Amino acid sequence: MQKLLLANYILNLRPLYGPFHRDMVNVSWLVESLRSSLKTGCLVVQRLGEPEFLPVLDGILKGDISQDFELISFxxxxxxxxxxxxxxxxxxRLPLHSERPLWINLESxxxxxxxFFKKLIDFETTGYVIVENxxxxxxxxxxxxxxxxxxxxxxxxxxxxALKRLLEDLSQEVCTLRVYELPEEIVSFFALEPELAGVYQSFExxxxxxxxxxxxxxxxxxxxxxYRVYVEGEEVFSEGFEDEAPFFExxxxxxxxxxxxxxxVFSMIEEKATLKVVKYDPNHPVLYFCPACWSVISREDVVCPNCGYDLKEFHNLPYEYKLIMALEHPVKEMKRNVIYTIGKKDLEMAIPHLEVMISKETDPIILMEIADALSRMTSPQAIGLLRALSxxxxxxxxSRAMLHxxxxxxxxxA
Structure with missing residues (x-):
């Protein structure tokens, strides 16, 4: 039953890593990468065409990887x-969704x-901050x-x-920091530390x-x-609820x-304390970049806060054109996010640019990201480029292109 459930849900997702053939991947590197980035998910190991599922929680692999596997994915x-x-x-874990990220320009x-905490108040942010040390x-x-x-x-x-340790980490250790918005009903409920009364496999x-x-x-x-909130059995709030989900808490x-x-918070922060955070986070949503220096900008910036470039004309460009421009971004993780967005939006006008990248790109990670994007695009040209990548x-x-x-x-x- 568990294997069928996992096969139905997991194998329909987009893998973050893989599928890699055993001769083409350093398993120790893959496991260490998951650990150091505190990833949660499922390692899928295939032998003789049969998948084996291994849980990874906050970067910790719960199980052993067979040495005779054929393919591995995360x-x-x-x-x-x-x-x-x-x-x-x-x-x-606190079940907090991450569908509404809020970007705060830390450089500014x-x-x-x-x-940073003053900005949260200025923006009247209701939601949560997650810090990963x-x-x-x-x-x-x-x-x-x-x-x-x-x-x-x-x-x-x-x-x-907890707050004291978090603030110490932010000032002394290398951390990632992300902010997400949530409805006030969800925040207020979990702030009161409710009891988990049960877990069910059907809503009924x-x-x-x-x-x-x-x-x-x-x-x-x-x-x-x-989420659905009830008072005396009557529904008073709902957001993003899935009646056919595999589990209900x-x-x-x-x-x-x-x-x-x-x-x-402010009584616990030293006057000149600074955030020691990673500048670029691979889990961060695709953002706008200054076309002159590639710094992250917001839609409200009239000039680039980093180099002073006049952004008025840039903001008037169509969103799709900005995406294509961002394919030139020098930071690999940012470029991967752009390619992923192009595939998700099925942006046909970007296909010629992806074709040029295929002929010039030497990074296999970027090329596999292009293969993933092409697999989601409906244009017949996408199939031709997948053939080229295969x-x-x-x-x-x-391997990735052939699978797609x-x-x-x-x-x-069919």
Whole structure:
């Protein structure tokens, strides 16, 4: 049952790594890459055409990789999907979706920690901050309401202790920092630390009508979380809920939704403390870049905050043209994000530019990203470029392109 569930859900996702043939991948490097980036998801190892699924939670591989595998891939998922699918004895993770990222220009505030938290208040940000310490390999969260910190969690630690450790990490260790917006109903609910009352495999099994208290049902799928809030069994809020998700978490509050006194962050921050964060995050959404110096810019910038380039004409260009311009970005992870977006948007006008990249690009990671993008595009030209990539001199590129090409041709024959 577990294997069928995983096959139905995991194999329909987009792999972050792979599929790699065993002769073309250093397994130790792959495992270390997942560990150092605190990835969560599923390693899929194929032997004789049969997949074997291994869970990875916060970068830790839970199991052993067979030495006689043929292909290996990694599919990122939500934390709680992995915990429930494999029955891991782990505390549940806060089911916070990451579909509405908020970008804050840290360069414009010189990475000043106090100014960062002031920006959150200025923007009246309701949602959460996630900090990943890439040295200690730890994750921490802050729940925000109108920019004020309601709750902090650092591993098993909470509130003042957790906030203190998080601030120390931001100033002393190499971290990534991301901000996401959430509806106030979700933030207020989880800030009150509800009890996880049960996990169910069908929505019909959740005993909603029998609950006299304030409760929330979270739909847990590999890619996202969805939410429904109930008061005495009556639905009062819903966002992104999936009735056919593989798992449903039931959370219950002892009382109703009540206000929480915000934590005093500024009393814990030194005046000149700065954020020691990684400048470019591969999980960050595709952003706009200055066409002169490639610094990240926002739509509100009239001139580039880094080089002073006049951006008025640039902002008037069509979004699709900006995407194509960004294919020239010098940072590999940014370029990968652009290629992925082109494929997701099925941007046919970008195909000639991808063809030029195929003839010139020497990085196999970029070439595999192009193969992934082409597999999602409907133009007949995309099939032609996949054929070209299936003959590439790099075996890993050939393997990826051939896999996509075979799937595409089978779908055309169906």
């Amino acid at each position: 599919y990122p998922t939500t934390e709680n999907f992995i915990i429930h699918s494999f029955g891991l004895y782990e505390r549940y 505030i010189n990475f000043n920690t106090r100014e 890439r040295v200690k390999l730890q994750k921490a969260y802050l729940l925000l309401q109108k920019g004020h910190v309601l709750k902090a969690q650092y591993g098993e630690e909470k509130d003042q202790t 099994s959740v005993p909603i009508k029998n609950l006299p208290k304030t409760s929330m049902v979270v739909s847990v799928s590999p890619e996202r979380y969805g 039931l959370f219950i509050l002892g009382g109703g939704l009540s206000p929480i006194e915000p934590m005093d 003959q590439h001199r790099y075996p890993v590129v050939r 090409l075979q799937k595409r041709l089978r779908s055309l024959d």
